[in-house]
Amino acid sequence: MPIKKTSSKPCVCAKPQAHRQAALALKKNAPDEEELYDLADLFKAFADSSRIKILWALSTSEFCVCDLADALKMTQSAVSHQLRLLKQSRLIKSRREGQSIIYSLADEHVKKVFSLGLEHVREK
Amino acid sequence: MPIKKTSSKPCVCAKPQAHRQAALALKKNAPDEEELYDLADLFKAFADSSRIKILWALSTSEFCVCDLADALKMTQSAVSHQLRLLKQSRLIKSRREGQSIIYSLADEHVKKVFSLGLEHVREK
DNA sequence: TAAATATATGAATATATGTTCATATATTAT
DNA sequence: ATAATATATGAACATATATTCATATATTTA
Numbered sequence: 001m002p003i004k005k006t007s008s009k010p011c012v013c014a015k016p017q018a019h020r021q022a023a024l025a026l027k028k029n030a031p032d033e034e035e036l037y038d039l040a041d042l043f044k045a046f047a048d049s050s051r052i053k054i055l056w057a058l059s060t061s062e063f064c065v066c067d068l069a070d071a072l073k074m075t076q077s078a079v080s081h082q083l084r085l086l087k088q089s090r091l092i093k094s095r096r097e098g099q100s101i102i103y104s105l106a107d108e109h110v111k112k113v114f115s116l117g118l119e120h121v122r123e124k
Numbered sequence: 125m126p127i128k129k130t131s132s133k134p135c136v137c138a139k140p141q142a143h144r145q146a147a148l149a150l151k152k153n154a155p156d157e158e159e160l161y162d163l164a165d166l167f168k169a170f171a172d173s174s175r176i177k178i179l180w181a182l183s184t185s186e187f188c189v190c191d192l193a194d195a196l197k198m199t200q201s202a203v204s205h206q207l208r209l210l211k212q213s214r215l216i217k218s219r220r221e222g223q224s225i226i227y228s229l230a231d232e233h234v235k236k237v238f239s240l241g242l243e244h245v246r247e248k
Numbered sequence: 249t250a251a252a253t254a255t256a257t258g259a260a261t262a263t264a265t266g267t268t269c270a271t272a273t274a275t276t277a278t
Numbered sequence: 279a280t281a282a283t284a285t286a287t288g289a290a291c292a293t294a295t296a297t298t299c300a301t302a303t304a305t306t307t308a
Contacts, residue, residue: 011188011189011190011191011194011224011253011254012253012254013188013190013191013222013223013224013253013254014188014221014222014223014224014226015188015221015224015226016191018185019185019187019188019191019195020191022181022184022185022187022191022195023187023191023194023195025184025185026180026181026184026185026195027195029184030180031180031242035242035245035246036173036176036177036180037173038245039170039176039238039241039242039245040170040171040172040173040175040176042241042244042245043167043168043170043171043176043241044167044171046163046164046167046171047164047167047168047170047171048164048265048266049160049161049164050266050267051164052160052163052164052167053160056150056154056155056160057146057150060146060149060150060153061142061143061146061149061150063143063146063147064135064137064138064139064143064284064285065284065285065286066135066137066283066284066285067135067137067140067143067144067146067147070135070147071143071146071147071150071151074267075267075268075269076284076285076286077267077268077269077270077285077286077287078266078267078268079285080285080286080287081266081267081286081287082266083285083286084286084287085265096274096275097138097139098137098138098275098276098284099137099138099274099275099276099282099283099284099285100135100137100138100139100275100283100284100285101284101285101286102138102139109240109243109244109247112240113237113240113241113244114163116233116236116237116240117163117166117167117237118155118159118163119233120166120233120237121159121162121163121166122159123233135283135284136283136284137283137284172295172296174296174297188254188255189254189255189256190253190254190255198297199297199298199299200254200255200256201255201256201257201297201298201299201300202296202297202298203255204255204256204257205256205257205296205297206296207255207256208256208257209295220304220305222254222305222306223252223253223254223255223304223305223306224253224254224255224305225254225255225256
């Protein structure tokens, strides 16, 4: 990773005093660096329309891979790759059932995030 | 955009009947294609650690660009580029105040999404 | 008006990521 | 055991994107 150059010097902006105090408060109260990375990673899982579709489908019912592919008009391979990412993000879980692997949501968080997001999108 | 090949034929999976019905229900009740794209786009705005940091900062206080850069150890240019994306996503707003442009959250949705995400990340 | 400060932006670059293709692995049926 | 079916995965490719660098624009100050 390259070394990030910071801005050369603090600006003389409209609210220097207020911002200095706010910046200090930031450093004290902010979630630590790692937690913010995890948070960004969580949202990355939702940040692709293929995965959104998969998550939406799984929020209505569990599915095996090929039925997901069929319902979402995606190739089996593409679905499988995305399922792997979603599982790594702990958003979904799976179990084997004969030849099939059945995928489902890991918990209720996905539905909550989903509906909150939809709320925002629909407000406009 | 390339033509997506779908899986060649429906599988004979463990729960064909249940999944056929679920797939049909999906097509009837799913948010339309465009809405799902918008939803993915919304989460894309949260899906980068630089933007997450910016949003976190703005959830505690309004800031001008250079104070943001200073507080987050980013270059002024990088911050400005990201602020543009966040504004396009309607997550933040801005006003001019003298030489400075002051940025702040557009509404309470960001905080809600944020805290819901943190909840998930912290549960593990 | 000229200089200084704050912000925005286009081009270039490096990196990340989504899909495809080919193929490997695992389970079931014959 | 062999064939068929379901899923997973590595490599290659195309695209998206985050940052940097140089510079443009806008406001304030001298």
